[in-house]
Structures are given as C-alpha cells and as structure tokens.
Amino acid sequence: MVDRIADIWGTRTPFARGAAWPVRVDQKLAEGVSDADVERWVQAACVLCSNGCACDIAVKDGEMVGIRGRAVDSVNHGRLGPKGLFGSWQGVRNRDRLTQPLIRRDGELVPTDWDTAMNAIVDRSRALLDEVGPLSHGFYTSGQLFLEEYYALGVIGKAGLGTPHMDGNTRLCTATSAAAMKESFGSDGQPGSYEDIDDCDAMFLYGHNMAETQTVLWARVLDRLAGPDRPLLVCVDPRDTEVARHADVHLAVRPGTNLALMHGLVRELFVNGWIDQDYIDAHTIGVDELRDTVQRWTPEAVAETCGVDAADVRRAAEIFGTTERVLSTVLQGFYQSSQATAASCQVNNLHLLRGKLGTPGNGILQMNGQPTAQNTREAGADGDLPGFRNWENPDHIAELAQLWGVHPDKIPHWSPPTHAMQIFRYAEQGSIQLLWVSATNPAVSMPEAARIRRILGKDDLFLVVQDLYLTETARFADVVLPAAGWGEKQGTFTNVNRTVHLADKAVEPPGEAKSDLDIFLDYARRMDLRRDDGRPLLDWSGPEDAFNAWRECTRGKLCDYTGLSYERLRGGSGIPWPCSEDNPEGTKRLYADADFPTHVERCETYGHDLLTGATVGPVKYRALEVNGRAILKSAPYVAAPEEPDQEYPLRYTTGRTAYQFHTRTKTARSTQLRRAAPAAWAEISTVDAERLGIAEGDVISVRSRRGEIVVPARVGDVMPGVVFAPFHYGYWDREALGQQPDSPPTMANELTMTEWDPVSKQPLFKNTAVQVRRVADAVGPAPAPTTTASRPADPSSAPPTTGGHDAQVHEEVMS
Numbered sequence: 001m002v003d004r005i006a007d008i009w010g011t012r013t014p015f016a017r018g019a020a021w022p023v024r025v026d027q028k029l030a031e032g033v034s035d036a037d038v039e040r041w042v043q044a045a046c047v048l049c050s051n052g053c054a055c056d057i058a059v060k061d062g063e064m065v066g067i068r069g070r071a072v073d074s075v076n077h078g079r080l081g082p083k084g085l086f087g088s089w090q091g092v093r094n095r096d097r098l099t100q101p102l103i104r105r106d107g108e109l110v111p112t113d114w115d116t117a118m119n120a121i122v123d124r125s126r127a128l129l130d131e132v133g134p135l136s137h138g139f140y141t142s143g144q145l146f147l148e149e150y151y152a153l154g155v156i157g158k159a160g161l162g163t164p165h166m167d168g169n170t171r172l173c174t175a176t177s178a179a180a181m182k183e184s185f186g187s188d189g190q191p192g193s194y195e196d197i198d199d200c201d202a203m204f205l206y207g208h209n210m211a212e213t214q215t216v217l218w219a220r221v222l223d224r225l226a227g228p229d230r231p232l233l234v235c236v237d238p239r240d241t242e243v244a245r246h247a248d249v250h251l252a253v254r255p256g257t258n259l260a261l262m263h264g265l266v267r268e269l270f271v272n273g274w275i276d277q278d279y280i281d282a283h284t285i286g287v288d289e290l291r292d293t294v295q296r297w298t299p300e301a302v303a304e305t306c307g308v309d310a311a312d313v314r315r316a317a318e319i320f321g322t323t324e325r326v327l328s329t330v331l332q333g334f335y336q337s338s339q340a341t342a343a344s345c346q347v348n349n350l351h352l353l354r355g356k357l358g359t360p361g362n363g364i365l366q367m368n369g370q371p372t373a374q375n376t377r378e379a380g381a382d383g384d385l386p387g388f389r390n391w392e393n394p395d396h397i398a399e400l401a402q403l404w405g406v407h408p409d410k411i412p413h414w415s416p417p418t419h420a421m422q423i424f425r426y427a428e429q430g431s432i433q434l435l436w437v438s439a440t441n442p443a444v445s446m447p448e449a450a451r452i453r454r455i456l457g458k459d460d461l462f463l464v465v466q467d468l469y470l471t472e473t474a475r476f477a478d479v480v481l482p483a484a485g486w487g488e489k490q491g492t493f494t495n496v497n498r499t500v501h502l503a504d505k506a507v508e509p510p511g512e513a514k515s516d517l518d519i520f521l522d523y524a525r526r527m528d529l530r531r532d533d534g535r536p537l538l539d540w541s542g543p544e545d546a547f548n549a550w551r552e553c554t555r556g557k558l559c560d561y562t563g564l565s566y567e568r569l570r571g572g573s574g575i576p577w578p579c580s581e582d583n584p585e586g587t588k589r590l591y592a593d594a595d596f597p598t599h600v601e602r603c604e605t606y607g608h609d610l611l612t613g614a615t616v617g618p619v620k621y622r623a624l625e626v627n628g629r630a631i632l633k634s635a636p637y638v639a640a641p642e643e644p645d646q647e648y649p650l651r652y653t654t655g656r657t658a659y660q661f662h663t664r665t666k667t668a669r670s671t672q673l674r675r676a677a678p679a680a681w682a683e684i685s686t687v688d689a690e691r692l693g694i695a696e697g698d699v700i701s702v703r704s705r706r707g708e709i710v711v712p713a714r715v716g717d718v719m720p721g722v723v724f725a726p727f728h729y730g731y732w733d734r735e736a737l738g739q740q741p742d743s744p745p746t747m748a749n750e751l752t753m754t755e756w757d758p759v760s761k762q763p764l765f766k767n768t769a770v771q772v773r774r775v776a777d778a779v780g781p782a783p784a785p786t787t788t789a790s791r792p793a794d795p796s797s798a799p800p801t802t803g804g805h806d807a808q809v810h811e812e813v814m815s
C-alpha cells in the first residue's frame, strides 16, 4: 500500500528505450470495502484530465465504491493518479448533487419539474427565434462531456437553430493546440503517440507541468528517466516544477516571452546546420521567411528578453538538433501565454526542420488539458465544424448539409464560428439573449471575473446552466438543469494521443438528474427541430445511435471513426483514430509519410497571419500551392500586452496544483484531495519576499488593474519577479472553509485580463502585471502542497503533505 497523496506518482517501474512500459495496476476501494464485496467492475476512462487513463469502476449496492486501472490499456498500463484514484468516483456522488431542475421565481432559484424547466427554455427559445433570429442564442459548453453529447449539441446549433455562437471552454484550454496544428499541418489531429516517450532520446516540455497535470504520463517519463538509457529532458517553465527538477536544461523564461526563446532555438538549428534540407525541400513551404524571422534572435538576445542563460539556450538547441529521436509536448505555459499560436507553431517547426515526426520516438504532442477536449473540437461543439471540416469550403458545408438533411444555407458559415470570448461580449452587449452553459463554470474559470459576473447576472440575459452541482455560475442561472455525471451515463471520448475509450454506465444518476445527451435530445424534440424532409433532426434513442451517426460524419476524414464501435471498444485497450474498416487497429502516429492535410480540398483552415490573426482566405491559399506539404509558419516577437511597470512591477501567472481539478467541483468533494490543497494561496520568490518583508504564510494582497485577491503567501521557488496563483479556488465552499462571506476574494481570475491570442483566441491567463503587499501576519504556513512545484523554498517552514490512512492505494506491479 502506498500513500498516493504523499507519493503522487507511485512506485517506480524503470524500463529501457524501446521496451514496453511495465504494467502496474493501481486500485482504490472505499473504506471497509474489500475486493470480494465488489459486485461489478464497469469499464470506463478517467475524466479528470486529458491523459484518459482507462479504468474499471467498482460497484456495490448501486453505488460507485472504488476504481482500478486497466492493465490492458495502451494509455496507462494499469496506473491511475491521485485525481483518478480519489477524485473521480468520490467527486460525483455527494449529498449536495443537483437532483431536480431549478427555476428562478421572484429572484430565487426554486425546485421544479423537468416539464416546467424545459418549457421555460423552449418558450424563451421560440420567442427569441421568432423575434430576433438564431443569433440571439449562444451555447458555451465543455471539454468534459462525451463525444455523443457534443455531436448532438453541434447538430442542434448548426442544423437545428442555425447559430454560429457555439464554443467550448476548450477555448480557454486547447484552442491553441488545435490552431497550431491547423496552421502547420492544415488540420487538427495529434501527430505523436504516448509511445514516443518509450522510444525517445530527448524530451522537451514547453510550458507543461506534466508532473502535476498528467501524473500518469509523468510516471511513464519517470520510469524512462530511472531506466538504462535515460533520455535528456528540457523544461521551459518560469517555476521550479518537478519537471524542471528532473531536467538537464531548465529554461526559466519570463512569462510572456516564449516566442523569443523559440526563435532562438530555431535560429540555432539553422546556424549549426542541424536541419534536414531534403525533408524541408520535399515536405514544407516557408523556410526562407522562417529563417528571416528568427535572424536577430541570437542566444544573447534571447537571454536578455527571456531572462535565461545564453549557454542554456545553446545547450537546449544542441540537444534538439543532435539527438536521434526527440519528443516535444506543449501546454498552457505556451497556450495561455502571449503569442500562443506563433510560439506553439515554432515547436512544430523545430520538428519539421529536422524531419522528426511520425516515426517512433519522434513526436509532437500539442497537448489537450481536459479529458474530452479533443471531441469538443472534432464534433463541432466549439468554433470548428464537425469532422475537421473547413467553414470556408463550400464542399465541406455541402457534406454536412447532406448528412443532416438541411439546406447548406441553414448551416452558419458566412463568418468563422464565434469564439467564447466573443460570445460573452455579445451577451454583454445584449445581442445574445439566451446563453446555455453546459459542464463549465465560467464565473470562476474565465478571465476578469468581475466582468464575467456582471454579464452572467444581466437581467436581459436568459441563462441556462447544466451541471452536477450548484456552482458559482449556476447561482446566476434562470434555469438550472441537473445532469448525470461520469459513471452515471454512457459514452465515448478521445484523449491527447487520439485514443478513443468507451465509458459505460455504472450506476443510476441521483434523483431526476439526466444525461447531457438526454437533455439535448429533449430540447431538440420539444423544439420540434426537423430535417428538410420533415423527419426529426435527431432521431437517436441513446448514445450508441449518436456514436453511429458520428461515425458517418467522420468517414474518410482525418479523424475517421468508421472502424470503431461500442463493441470493439469494450474489453481491450482504447484504440487511436484514424480507424477505418481497412485499418481496424487504428493509427499510432500521423504523418510518417509526410503527407499533410494541407490540400485546398482537405484542409480545415486556409490559415492566418500569426501576428495579427488576419485570415489568409481561399484565393491566396490556393496560390500558395501547399499541396500536402507542411507550412513553416511564424511571426515576429512582440512584448505581452501587459508588461510590468512602476505601479504593477511583478508578473502574475496562474495554473494548477496536482491535487485539485479546475474549480474543484469534484476534487474538493474527495476528502483526500481537499485536505492536500484546501484553500487558495499565491507563490512569490524568496527575493521578492525579502524585499517586501513577507514571510511564509503571511497574508498578502495581490492587485492588478482589474481586481485584488488577499491570500496567504507561499515563499517558494518561482523565479524572481513572478507571482503564481492556482486558479482552482472560487467561492462555493467559503462557508465550509470558515471564510466570512464578505471577506476579500481569493479567486485567481479576479486579476486576469480580457486579452487573447489573435489566431486561437485563447485568453492570456498567464501574463498580467500586479503589485504585492503584505497585509497581515501568518497564522501558519500557506495551505499549499509541499510535494510539488508549490513547495516552500525553506522546507522546514511547512509540514510535509501526506494523505494518511485513507489515502493508501494498492499497487500491483506485473512483470
């Protein structure tokens, strides 16, 4: 038994390059439940991050009583991390679940029945469609529903109502991942495979704290690092994360300067001839422009802008330029930072310049964050069209029109689908009057929280919120719909490396809660949405029908699901798309043949100018004659929109801790996880602490141009000049935490700003200018974990984070 709060990654199982990652089955059962008590194990996959670890849910007396990793699965080889072990099943079944719809009457949310709740929505919806038209409707969904649910929502919005105003919280999450792949390769679609970890000689983690955010993937990395041919590791992160601590080179860049660093790395490849000219000539366009763009970024210039050592830039470039097999992963330190798409495209460029992708160990993982973010993008429940279709390509629109039995003009495609930040802007201005929020909590997760609260609370906005719990967002709603959660419904979803898993229903949802799919289908029925031939638009009776319809939508597309079925996904491992009848085992890696989906007829986008976001358009794109080659795209570096100044002299950046997931609706309802990271804090460097007279645990005020938070300080290993805050801590559990209702806010997004990347439209959660001052003495150390990047600089200043007896997990290593 292992305390998996204290030991996040569990027991090491080292392995050599090219060998199979050993199997280790992790299992956690509720107190007092033994193996013999478990009546059924129900197959699923974890929905607490994008790693998509396959698992079986233990069921007893109609309740989820535990979880175990699936040994046969290619993703996790039996392992689970702390969130999966403690948060998944315990996070869903709680006394305070929503069990009945709620409706606002005289200013108060009161319980009601489904008919009343749905009719209230449908009446408002009909009235608005008649009076104003479909542009009055906005949908803001998630990266945490199932594929079938997104597809239903996508069809309703696009073929049923005809509104372009639909996006996911994936806009805050992996919009840049998709954008970078579209710009470089013509389409969304992950090139790499997790198996590239097993095969590589070097690994680059760009703005990715994998140790805390994909703990099982990091266990795979740790097992390679502990094995015979240890790969080299390069970390780009302003904090001394667990990744940084294992790195051969740690480039602690100033937040907001990623692109300057990337220019420097690319330049070193050119200068030292670490490029594959044949590959470049045959399979790419744009090399001359790229060489010009990076020209001035000598290692010394990078050092000055980014605050790193020139020698480290040279060393990192040499590792990239000279190793045989190299893997890159990219996540929020790039995607939510300044010039996100341009910086992420430079990662693609590094690989293209050396021809290092599509073969074992040579991979790019433009990561996802949320468990089902890939499906939001594929199924068109965000600012994309289903099946990676191009909104500017009339043939692609015609395919959808045929599939859905509606006239092409019904499907909005006169302009790009509306991104989330713009949807909220339209709601602010009053043109969107019905906003339907599913499985996301924007009151906590969107930037500039005071503004978001103002929008959600507008009298002329009819707000529908569909969730498991009465979240901060749900409290603003006109109608709250109680959804069934993970384990209570059936569906499929796809992880970072395109692996599709089936999650079966283990238990009944509480009270009257219904699956999101049933809710969407009910709305379509009540709205009487029909095809042009009069048949119902959605005649699916359940998730499997939706999946089969989705399969048809993907036929012949890059994300081809036609070889998959619920039956095939049951029993064994998850399967990576593309998977067709001719290719039933699916596809580990894309682009081994260097044939990229950039053909005019195939591409998902004609691309953008990475500096301004201006679209290239079909005419110019055709003239480029890309024809299956990749595009080496870039943009000049410019400083972040808000740089430190006299008044706000520090750089504020935000992110995650290993023990909490997002706005904590699930993880704070697991005792083990809640205790490990109970309340908000902010991290400052020893240098800044000393200068400002701040000691560990002292209460500090962190203020930006948009707001203030007051939280205990963790004097930690963040780089001087930088303040880091976890974004998990909203205010739904203030009372439980013993905080006064009127005490100052602690929520990270009070301070962040309404600014986004020009191409991906992803908000810049990671660079804001702030001032910090000490407010009160410490009552104890900050409530931050000591096992992770948030550890105190002085270890004796806070007690070690441990889980105690109910955090013990059974691990079984199989040879």
Ligand SMILES: Nc1nc2c(c(=O)[nH]1)N[C@H]1C(S)=C(S)[C@@H](COP(=O)(O)OP(=O)(O)OC[C@H]3O[C@@H](n4cnc5c(=O)[nH]c(N)nc54)[C@H](O)[C@@H]3O)O[C@H]1N2
Pocket (backbone or CB within 6 Å): 048, 049, 050, 083, 173, 206, 207, 208, 209, 210, 212, 213, 214, 236, 237, 238, 239, 241, 253, 254, 255, 256, 257, 258, 331, 332, 333, 334, 337, 338, 368, 369, 370, 371, 653, 654, 655, 656, 657, 658, 659, 660, 661, 662, 724, 766, 789
């Ligand atoms: N425990 C846990 N795991 C999760 C989640 C969770 O909430 N909790 N959420 C999941 C989701 S949805 C996502 S999107 C992923 C996110 O996973 P990550 O991207 O790994 O997580 P973050 O902590 O947001 O950011 C990563 C790192 O970016 C660094 N950073 C900040 N600013 C900059 C910058 O300008 N440049 C660079 N290079 N680095 C910078 C931060 O110091 C931080 O360590 O995690 C997933 N996994």
Ligand SMILES: Nc1nc2c(c(=O)[nH]1)N[C@H]1C(S)=C(S)[C@@H](COP(=O)(O)OP(=O)(O)OC[C@H]3O[C@@H](n4cnc5c(=O)[nH]c(N)nc54)[C@H](O)[C@@H]3O)O[C@H]1N2
Pocket (backbone or CB within 6 Å): 142, 143, 144, 145, 169, 172, 173, 174, 332, 336, 369, 370, 438, 439, 440, 441, 442, 444, 445, 446, 447, 466, 467, 468, 469, 471, 483, 484, 485, 486, 516, 654, 655, 656, 661, 662, 663, 664, 665, 666, 727, 748, 749, 752, 765
């Ligand atoms: N400052 C700052 N802000 C950030 C980030 C950051 O790094 N810094 N990261 C951003 C990123 S990457 C992300 S992904 C977002 C995440 O932000 P959110 O999406 O707002 O966070 P969650 O807490 O995951 O919200 C999901 C909601 O869905 C509910 N839910 C769970 N399962 C189901 C289901 O099956 N059906 C329904 N209907 N509801 C369900 C949960 O109870 C929860 O309320 O935050 C973003 N905001």
Ligand code: SF4
Pocket (backbone or CB within 6 Å): 046, 047, 048, 049, 050, 051, 052, 053, 079, 080, 081, 082, 083, 084, 085, 213, 214, 215, 216, 217
């Ligand atoms: S790594 Fe992610 S998917 Fe796997 S158990 Fe942890 S939270 Fe779940």
Ligand SMILES: [Mo]
Pocket (backbone or CB within 6 Å): 172, 173, 174, 369, 370
């Ligand atoms: Mo995310």
